[in-house]
Amino acid sequence: MTLKSRDVRWIISRICLFVLPFVCIFLWVYSFFVDSTRQQSVIRLVSEQEKGTIIISNLLESTFSQYLSDLQVVYNSDECTRFRQHQDEANRIELEQLFSRIASRKEYILQIRFIDSLGKETVRVNNYHGVPVAVRAENLQDKSSRDYVSILSSAPPEFVYISDMDLNIENGEIVVPVEPVLRMGLPVFKDAERIGMLVINFDAYHILSFFTAYQSSLLKNISFGLIDRNGSWIVKNNEYVFGFKFDTTEANNLYIQEPDLLKILADSEQALSKEIGNHIYSFRVIKPITQKGVQWYPGGDRLWTVVSYFDTGQLPTLDRNFLLSHPQIEWIIAMALLLLGSTAVIIYFQRHSDLQRMKVSSLISSYVNDGILVSDKDHHITFCNTVFENMTGFSQSDLMGKKTSLFQTECENLRQEASDTASRLVWTKNKEGNYFQSKKLKTVILDHKGKKEYFVDLFMLSNWSMCDHLGSESRACDFPYISARIQLGIPFYCIMLQLSNEAEFNSVFNNKEAHVFAALLPSRIHNSVRNTDPIAIFSAKSYFFLVPDCTEDAKVAEIVTKLLSDVSKPITVLDKTFTPVFHCGVALCDDTNTTEDALVRKTCIARSVLNDQKGKGFLLYNQAIHARFLRAKMILESLPKAFEQGELELYYQPQLAIATNRIVGAEALIRWNSPELGSVSPEEFIPLMEQSKLMEKLSQLVIHDAINFLVRLETTVPSLQDSFTISINLTAEDISRNSTIETIRASLRQYTIAPSRLSIELTEQIAVKNFLNVDSNLQKLQKMGVSIAIDDFGTGFSSLSYLLDLSVDTLKIDRSFINNYPDPDTITIIKAIVLLAKEIGITVLSEGVETEEQLQFLKSINCCQYQGFLFSKAVEESAFIALYLDSEASSHTVS
Template identity: 25%
Template sequence: MHQPQDTLRHLRNVYLLRYSRLLWVASAILGVLCLASQNLNLGMLVGRSVLLVMLAGAGLMLVSLGREHLDTHPGWNPAVWVGGLAVLHALVWGFQARMGGVCLTLAIAFAGLAGVAFFTHWRLFLMSWLPVAGMPFLFDGPVTNAELLQVHVPLMAVVVVGIWQGHRMSMRMLENTLESRHLSELLARHRDQLEDTVTRRTTELEQSNDRLNNEVELRKQINQSLVKSEEQMNMAMAASGIGFWDWDIANRRVYHSDKQKFFGHATDDADYIDLESRVYEADRPRVRRALMLHLKDRTRYYHARYRIRHDDVDGYKWLEDSGKVIERDARGRPMRMVGTRRDITDDMRKQEELRLSSSLFNNSPDGVFVLDSDQRLRTCNRMFSQMFHQQKGQIIGLPLFQVIPTEQQSRIAQGMVNNGRWQGDIVALRKGHQRFPMSLTLTAIRDTDGRISHYLGIGRDLTDQRRSALQLDYLNNYDKLTGLVNRSYFHRLIKQFEEHEPLLRDHYAIAVLNLDRFKTVNDSLGQDVGDQLLKDVAARLNNLNDPVRQVARLGGDEFALYIDYEGDRQALDEVLALALEEVSRPSLIDDHELIVTASIGACIVHHDNLRQLLNQAISAMNQARLQGGNNVQFYRQLLPNQPEQRQNLEDSLKHAVDNGDLTINYQPKLNLATGLIDSVEALVRWHHPEQGPIAPEDFLPLAEETGLINRISDQVLQRACRDAANWRNQGLGDISVSVNLSGQQVFRDDLYDRVAGALEHSGLPAEYLELEVTESVLMEDAAHAQDFLNQLRSLGVQLALDDFGTGYSSLSYLKRLPIDTLKIDRSFLREVNDGGASQVIEAIMAMAESLKMSVVAEGVETREQLGYLKKRGCDYAQGFLISRPLPAHEILPLIRHSNLRLFGEAQPDQLH
């Protein structure tokens, strides 16, 4: 039976005490090295070093006392004491490992030394290994958990594996040692017989241990290298977005990595991918050519870029393949090819955007340039260099204001400093010191740190634009013949009176001047002489001094004056008389001494006539012409001027509208082709209970001023439709009725609904209702006129243009309006009284025929006028010769008995 000294347990304890002191000394030395590597002050370094030395001293003392005690007490087990002290060391090193760097490495070294010292006691090693392996994750330190996982954990795993193998070998060695001792005892008895066997067995065991150790070390190195290489390759490929493919050409198999990433989810589990069918059709020839050239060994590498259909993306993605044949057979045929694949969709998109940006930059109609942070020119496009008549190479590198000399330099620089942006129009100098206008925009471009890296500039030469704008402004606002402002400009000028608040009373006047007998000059001497005469008159009027503020040509031989007489009525009268005098001065044109006179109508501007200024002045001018011309007439205000009287009249009119006291008279229109009365015009009338009949021209302006005109117009429209429908029901035939639309009514949004409602309630077919609009109202807003006339035309009603010839509408615009009838103003018939012809009427008749419009002549008062109209092919005649306006009950007999024979039976001055 063996003694306690001969047991495996005793032998393990002996080795434990023997090798553990190496651990205590090494722990102290490594600890001092670790602390020295940290940025610790001297006090902390000495204090922590003393702690480690004390722990090491305790360990050495335990070894010394333990060996003496073990010699006297072979059954004593020192593992408990050594293990406790080892745990204390391990805790210290576990904490030190969190500092990273040298300390982490030394902690791993301590764990390895613990494995060497405790190679006979596996549990003691684990007690020393676990704190070092786990504690760094429990405390904060410079080293991150990711670094611990990548470095610390793998090395600690290698240590524990190596120590386990060492422990197993050491246990075998100890067992062999004991066996050797036992054999030694036997050798003492049987030395000769067993010496060779022991020697051989020992040698074999040593060789086996050496081979095992070498194999373990080699496997460990190989595994570490493989793991590291694989990790590095995976990280590199993941970071670069590169995939891998391996083509076994001989067996017709292809391996694709990241199939879902490059081809979509539908190919995730597919063993085979038909790559060619997925390639964009236009790219297939290019890919095939690149592949075939490489397979035939004509290129060093295979490289192709192509578009491919992707299962998870709308449209297509761009891929880039690079590869190389790595194996060929004896005949040089390719057997295996490997390569990489990369998604370049974003790169191609950015390349396309860059190409488009470059194209936009180079082909922009504006001058585009880029400055560096010092505001020196870095690059520019062709348009910019052309703008300054410089070659691009001559201005690159120059400061901004040396390239763009301008007096606004300080203002631009200040704007860039304050806002990082400046935009505006400047006057710049180009080569040769030529000044020109340009628009300039400068914008700062900042880098990721917020600092200005560049400036983007855009410039445009405004020379042609300003020239075109001036020309367009002149064409829109000035008369080409005389150079005076035109009708449109004058309209805008007098419209400003509506914005004056308050409007000065008895301060402004508007006058319209018309040349007397100008038509005779045109007809006898020609249009060129007439144009020269108009230019001469325009110059004379334009030379009038205060209080004339503006002179305009309204059209033809009509001019308008804007007069600011500041309440001095005598000054107003004098300037109008002076205008007559200037016009009547003889004009010498082409050896012709011409003398013409003028008719002037004027109206005083006040709050009540702001929208009727031009109409009132024209009305006064017509009065001047009726009085023989060469005189001045002011617009006559027929309504009472006293506020109290005016209010009473307004109340009476409102009462008449509310009670339906307004009546309608109908003035017939004679069809000159048939001799029948088949159309009438509805005219509103008012019989005041106290003042008696009040003329429409007296109360309708009041109705417009007070807003009653819309209600009056609605009543006239409804009653006229109702009367016309009743006449049809009584068997009087197809009688059309004409209704005048007021200016306010024209601009109402509900006009279409009002007309449609009147037709529906009365039952009158739409084609027997004619709506009359004056030419002047249409010309106030021509665009709106076209829209609302088209709406009314869609109802099927007829449309007539009243007072034609007084509104100066253009023929080109008239062609676009859905007008059925032109009504010639009564003023044009006066020339026919003396048996003469009217060039205006004949021109209107010719124009109406070409536009397929009917013509109605108003104000027919004599048989000469009627005969002239019939001879010229006029469609309808209306006037006192035919009949005065009559109430509905009186117009019926006239309609019943109207026929051509009535002309012979009528009185000389009146047909009906």
């Protein structure tokens, strides 16, 4: 386009009027911004510095606590106790075997020794990378000359020796590569008589690895290090220095580098930040033993100190924002603004040109996440973006001038002829011959005379899932190859493959990446099933295809098993790696009178029913599966009526104290007796309630009915025990809702029921996986006086550590454990759970007790409570009250 002189003058005048003043204002504001940013950067860096030192010190102190725990476990073991009482050969061998077992499980332990009161080794086990080796008697050494032997020989009980870090030395030379060692020991007494000492050598690289691993995630321009009490560097800038061993030059000792630091640190008890010269330092003291009543050597105020520092003169390199503080950047940005502003003026001037308008449109379309196709009034393609190329497999050069009918099925071509503009679901054929469903939005661009000049089609990959919309009209009629297969009269199988980890998929991929994923997966399917028939891509998460030349269920099961393995391997899309998890529904076509839609529907029914088959990857459609689908559908349709008609009610299973066999509580369990469906198991209707968003309504019903039952029970049984509780089951979603907490609070207050009579049960897996969401509200419930119980313990994480975090009151051992009684392993596990739970003050209840032998076993190990069919199944309210009164009468008769 040729510009005239007046056009040039117009452009220059707009640049002077609008662009230049804007650039001047920017330069004026910029100087204020730089100063403010510098100050904020120092504050942020100091905060990062202090946070880093705190976290690192906590990691190190936590590791020291683990080391002390290892030492105490050995000291308090049965083997060590017997050896202290009788130091004969049998007990020595038993102690040596204990040392070997512990060393094999903890690779960071280099050596475990028992040294007698004269300083001679009695037992020693060396650990070579997890392989324990017991030292023969003739190779045991006299350690009486060592400092730690001298110290432990005069140490009182409750004393822990902790050595300075040292390097392993052989024949008077430091072993290369260096092997740093930490040594910890306890004096050993028999009654009041000192009989020796227990010493463990730890691999110091183990504790230092926490330091270096965490430091690598921190800001690179903040330096972190670790010094000993003499100021020698142990770790500096993520490198092991070990200055305490090599020399005390300035490079290896911080106190020599900064002489004032020693006094400053001596005056501080725990942590401080200090500016010295051009550096800002942050220090955090490492105290290896924090356990009350335990002394440690060398004692004092610290063992090590975490040090962090940065150079205030290097601030521009410490923060990304400080790129702006370079003077040249200021002028570069100013020139860029001037250039951009001038360009904008020129583009604005030229925007009336159709050619420029199309170029700007193509530039914009390159940044959207959906496919764009531009065609002229005769439907000849003039442009497509990269997303559309990814969707179809065609490049823009392949498409220029081609008709849009190249991508469309016959049915879609008929729809286009009927209407030029529409927003609808369409099937589009890609270069490989597969079909993908997308939502197509067509926009018409008119020329200056109001006539159609261009069509802009926006293709958005569909999120519509056939399995989620079984009642919707199918679009399978667009696939003539399916109809041709049916008419051949040769049986074949069809498969609906659907992604199961959808939430993870949505969090990893945006729309553009989902397009690419949908384009890549069909090749995996074809390679796995060895079939070149087209694949119908309903969405990035749903794929429908055929398996011809297969008529046996066993054979298709093999094919599908291999398919699920092949398609569930990690896949990389635009530098993002995702591991999909697929499940599928399978249906056999052996009827020439069937339709494409019926086949798709059958596979979707099988896939829908598969949701209830935990652990299975696929399901073959048959009439029984169809019946289950119809029953699930009937249940789903009957749920609203069940709430309205009061068909849902609570039954109560007694919970008894093992010591007295008195009923001390009950678990409220939901039951549904439908006039149309009969008795419906919770395993059937609870998952359907979750799908239909009725769980909150069910939880409100359970809370209301359980508290009302408590009101009636207190009225009917005036002598009801003060400790009697009703347990109700709630989900993590229930607990995370503040409305649930307020409902419980209001109901207890309204009916003047003591909060201690109510217990909330959460399954182990739900409690741990949703800890962050439920913890605060669980604390609110406990502050009210409501107790918390963990249900089905042992089926999930099986660790008591999280029980402390959740502040659990009751632990319910899963019924699978007592069902395995008298299996020896089961007995050991149950004993351990009961013992450890009692140690931290948690009541233990065993579920599923069905025999007198099981009850007697639980009584022998001092388990607190039980419930199960031995006493009673869950019963309705009146039956439970009768059971309670009988229980109380029996207990009074016995007493």
